[in-house]
Amino acid sequence: MVIKLFTIIIASVLIGIGINAFVIPSHVINGGIWGISLLIHYLWGWKLAVTFTCLNLPIYFAAMYYDLHYFFYGLIGTFISAIIISLLNPLNGLFHLPFLLNICLGGIFIGTGVGIMLRIHASPGGIDLLALMVSKSLSLNVGLVILIIDTVIILSGVLIFKEITFLYSLIIISLVGTIASLLTSIKSISVFT
Template sequence: MKKFAVLLFSSVCIGIGVNMFIIPIHLINGRIFGISLLIKYIWGIKIGHVMIMINTPIYLLSLKYDKTYFINALLGLAFTSTIIDLLIPLNGLVHLPILTSAIIGGVIIGIGVGTMLRFHISPGGVDLLALLISKSRGINPGVVIFIIDSLIILAGIFVLRDLKLIYSFITISCVGLCVGLLNMFKSLHVYFR
């Protein structure tokens, strides 16, 4: 029951952050979400469908290394992909300046991703890789996510040739900070278990 509550809360946070704050201003937030958003902006394919296609090889890799993470990641992907697509009507509901949207969207997405990772659940491929790297190398998953996100945003700026995407660095910084903070203190993890 607790896992279901975590999945639902986290997926709704991610869905709100992506649909209400990131998509309307055409930013990307890195990770598989960012790659999926790039594909949506270029070809108009639904984000949830793209996430499933891109995540498949990463999930097969996780199955090889840790079956629990694999199962939790499948649940996270199913919930997140579905909720993101269900919350599409939120797109355009609010109109905020780009900087404000980048910050708020990043914080809300970061809370969702960070909460999932805290309970060893992953909403998508890069987050799953960050979780696996964090487990094997002892690196905070927020740092791993920030590095990968930066590379995806640089690719987005190059492919879309839109310097406005520089604001995406603010979004991923907020996501990385929230994920890092939510996964920093082991004592909190024991308290919430």
């Protein structure tokens, strides 16, 4: 339990760095509930962590009936992620890197954090938890399920905002999906299992 909590905290820090230091300053989105929360944040200025937590509640109620283990660790992952991402908000605008490098670093940090959490059957947010449940039910790789869902979210952002720069978000979700797939499919990493 202690190792799992420590792993969730480390993964949340990686996700928080990716979102605050690289994604938000680039005014792009990542996928999942964080992506939807960022769309709402950009549209109406709502607090990111509060929106994220509220949007997760229906998925967690579904997870509670599906698997209590996923529900419990998903809930812990969500709240720890929300708190750490809020605490790391001062990273926003701290680095002044080229746009594409920002996007790639954001995807790498977020993907590593998400992959680490999924590896221990925790989740930093509802879509990842939903993808974990779908992947288990349909015997699909969780990274592939995340990639499909996230692509739909990104394309929705492009349609809503009519900003072509949101298409760069596809790079982020590709990196997140690829890294999460690698981290969840490699059998020999025993630290996170």
